[in-house]
Every structure is written in C-alpha cells, then in structure tokens.
Amino acid sequence: MESKIWLSSPHMGGNEQSYVNNAFETNWIAPLGPNVDGFESDLQRYLKDGSLVAALSSGTAALHLALILLGIKQGDEVICQSKTFSASANPIVYQGATPIFVDSENETWNMCPEMLETAIQDRIKKGKKPKAIIPVHLYGMPYKANEIHNIASKYNIPVVEDSAEALGSTYKDKKCGTFGDLSILSFNGNKIITTSGGGALVTKDNALKEKAVFLATQARDNAVEYLHSSIGYNYRLSNVLAGIGRGQMEVLDQRVSSRRKNHETYKASLNHIQEISFLDEPEGLFSNRWLSCFLLPSEDIREGLRLNLLEANIESRPLWKPMHQQPVFQAYPSYINGVSDNLFKKGLCLPSGSNLTENELNRVISAIKTYFRAC
Numbered sequence: 001m002e003s004k005i006w007l008s009s010p011h012m013g014g015n016e017q018s019y020v021n022n023a024f025e026t027n028w029i030a031p032l033g034p035n036v037d038g039f040e041s042d043l044q045r046y047l048k049d050g051s052l053v054a055a056l057s058s059g060t061a062a063l064h065l066a067l068i069l070l071g072i073k074q075g076d077e078v079i080c081q082s083k084t085f086s087a088s089a090n091p092i093v094y095q096g097a098t099p100i101f102v103d104s105e106n107e108t109w110n111m112c113p114e115m116l117e118t119a120i121q122d123r124i125k126k127g128k129k130p131k132a133i134i135p136v137h138l139y140g141m142p143y144k145a146n147e148i149h150n151i152a153s154k155y156n157i158p159v160v161e162d163s164a165e166a167l168g169s170t171y172k173d174k175k176c177g178t179f180g181d182l183s184i185l186s187f188n189g190n191k192i193i194t195t196s197g198g199g200a201l202v203t204k205d206n207a208l209k210e211k212a213v214f215l216a217t218q219a220r221d222n223a224v225e226y227l228h229s230s231i232g233y234n235y236r237l238s239n240v241l242a243g244i245g246r247g248q249m250e251v252l253d254q255r256v257s258s259r260r261k262n263h264e265t266y267k268a269s270l271n272h273i274q275e276i277s278f279l280d281e282p283e284g285l286f287s288n289r290w291l292s293c294f295l296l297p298s299e300d301i302r303e304g305l306r307l308n309l310l311e312a313n314i315e316s317r318p319l320w321k322p323m324h325q326q327p328v329f330q331a332y333p334s335y336i337n338g339v340s341d342n343l344f345k346k347g348l349c350l351p352s353g354s355n356l357t358e359n360e361l362n363r364v365i366s367a368i369k370t371y372f373r374a375c
C-alpha cells in the first residue's frame with residue numbers, strides 16, 4: 001500500500017525548534033514570555049492596519065473571549081454562519097446565548113448578505129435584536145465583507161470575524177483577520193500555520209486587547225494578594241508553543257503560495273472533467289486556498305469518489321455539514337435558502353497541505369481521473 005496522503009498536515013519551516021529551545025534555555029515554560037510577545041508582534045506586523053493581537057490557547061477560546069468582551073450573556077441571540085465548523089457556534093452556547101444560523105451564497109460559500117438582513121429583521125420583529133454576527137471565511141475564501149459589514153453597521157450590530165481558516169487571505173487588499181470589531185485566528189494542527197494548538201484574538205482597540213489578556217490569565221486584579229472581581233479563564237498561549245508560531249510566521253507567505261499552487265494544479269488537471277466544478281475567486285478576493293475543494297453533480301458521486309480515494313489511501317472530506325443540520329444545533333432558529341445543504345451534498349475537500357509532494361499531487365489527480373475514466 002502506498003503511503004497515506006492527508007488532507008492537511010503540519011508543515012514546519014525549520015526555525016521553530018530554535019525558538020522552542022530558547023524557551024527551554026531561558027526557562028520560559030509558561031503561558032507568557034518572549035515568544036508570546038514576539039509571536040504577537042509578528043502577527044501584528046503581518047496583519048497591519050493597527051491590528052493588536054492577543055495570543056491564546058485556541059481559536060475557540062478566542063471566539064469565547066470575543067463574545068464575553070461584547071457582553072453576550074444568557075438569553076441573547078447571536079447570528080452565526082451555518083456552513084462552518086462547530087467551533088464557530090459552540091462559544092455562543094457557552095455564554096447561554098442562542099445561535100441563529102444564516103445560510104450561504106454561491107459565490108464565496110459564506111454568509112449570504114440577503115439572508116443575514118432577513119434574519120436580523122425577523123429577529124427584531126420577534127422581539128430581540130441580535131447582539132453579534134459571526135461570519136466565516138470558509139476554506140480561506142473571504143466572505144462578502146463590504147455587504148456583510150454594511151448590514152452590520154446599518155443595524156449597529158458588532159461583527160466577530162471568524163478568520164480561523166483564512167490567515168493570508170485578503171479582501172480588496174486588506175488582510176482577513178482585520179475586518180471584525182473583534183476577529184479570531186486559529187493555529188490548530190491542520191490550519192495554514194500551526195502552533196500544534198493555539199489561536200489569537202485581533203482588535204484595534206488597546207483597551208479590548210488588555211481586557212482579553214486579563215480575562216485569559218484568570219482575571220487577577222492589580223493587587224499583591226490574589227484579588228478577583230470578575231470570572232477569569234486560563235486561555236493564554238504557552239511560550240513554548242508561541243515559539244513554534246514564530247518559526248511558522250517566517251514561512252507563512254510560502255505556505256499561502258504552496259496551497260494556492262495546489263489548487264491551481266488540481267484545477268488545471270481536472271477542470272476538463274465535466275462533473276467537476278471549482279470555486280473561482282470573485283474579483284477583489286484572494287483566498288489562501290487553505291483547503292482545495294470542488295463540487296460534484298450529486299451526493300452519490302461525491303461519496304463514490306471519496307471511498308475510491310480512501311481505497312488509494314488518500315484522505316478527502318465532504319464540506320462542513322451545516323450547523324442547522326447538526327443534532328446539537330438543529331432546534332435553534334435558522335434562515336435557510338438551500339445553498340449550504342446543496343454544498344454539503346456535492347462538495348469534497350482534497351488533500352491540500354503545503355507539504356504535498358508532486359508525486360502525491362499526481363497520485364490524487366490520477367485517482368480522480370481513474371474514477372471518472374478521464375485522462
């Protein structure tokens with residue numbers, strides 16, 4: 001059997017270990033230290049536009065803190081893109097709030113602006129104005145930021161931008177991760193860069209960054225004794241893991257171009273197969289192509305291809321199952337137009353790692369061609 005080809009595996013650049021060694025040599029084995037500060041400034045330099053970054057233990061923790069900073073509490077409603085990974089929605093429930101799911105549009109696969117406005121108006125009519133909106137840049141493709149943020153401002157609702165999959169993507173030349181009132185990043189093991197596990201909260205407001213760090217380090221008041229006047233969390237990133245992040249930031253641009261190249265190779269080799277359609281970048285949108293995906297004519301063909309690839313020891317995966325279809329979330333209100341259900345039936349994510357070899361890419365491509373008896 002030929003070796004396993006994974007969907008998206010970690011890809012070290014080479015200097016990560018020296019930053020990690022430095023943490024050991026200086027005994028900064030703690031959720032603070034020079035690598036945490038260094039990683040935060042690397043990210044700030046990369047994101048630009050006055051972004052301030054708090055490095056945290058995960059993207060999920062960053063989303064949770066974002067909702068806490070916005071004052072989301074029991075009984076509130078928060079709008080969330082339905083087509084996403086469950087981590088976008090879970091923190092809403094941590095706060096005792098109600099997720100309201102909104103469907104996607106076909107040009108980016110992300111939150112549909114019209115459905116968003118319908119949902120806001122309907123929630124207001126039913127008596128509650130949503131307290132926040134969580135749109136997601138799925139697979140690195142930016143959501144329609146102008147449209148979504150215009151609607152958010154029209155109704156004066158803050159946006160928590162889930163940029164977990166989109167570090168390195170841009171919308172009209174601005175980096176994803178800088179659009180929200182609060183934005184989040186993830187450095188989980190399968191993301192475009194990784195700290196094994198980690199995340200970040202991004203804001204332009206210094207007081208919010210300070211409050212995020214305060215809450216993430218157990219909310220200790222400024223006093224000699226351990227004095228607490230609010231509930232704290234243990235959400236800070238370890239200085240050891242931040243060392244991995246510093247090494248990864250040195251190669252982020254290379255990672256983006258490798259992933260984009262994977263997508264171009266798949267498209268150039270497979271686009272002539274009539275059953276396959278790729279998602280192109282709308283004008284002004286630049287995707288990091290975290291995962292390369294395509295659509296097939298039906299669920300049966302998608303499942304047939306997935307099992308065929310599996311037999312060739314190649315991992316592939318359906319697009320995220322929409323949250324409004326998940327057993328844990330299906331009782332919550334949702335505003336659905338059929339787009340995310342259709343994408344879930346027909347879409348497949350292909351091996352997309354920046355460390356894929358030419359030989360591995362060719363194995364994937366020829367397995368797909370064999371399935372469709374194409375050449």
Ligand SMILES: *Cc1c(COP(=O)(O)O)cnc(C)c1O
Nearest residue numbers: 058059060085087088164186188
């Ligand atoms: C990975 C991911 C998260 C969560 O990040 P973690 O660091 O794994 O907690 C949130 N939202 C989306 C869309 C993701 O893909």
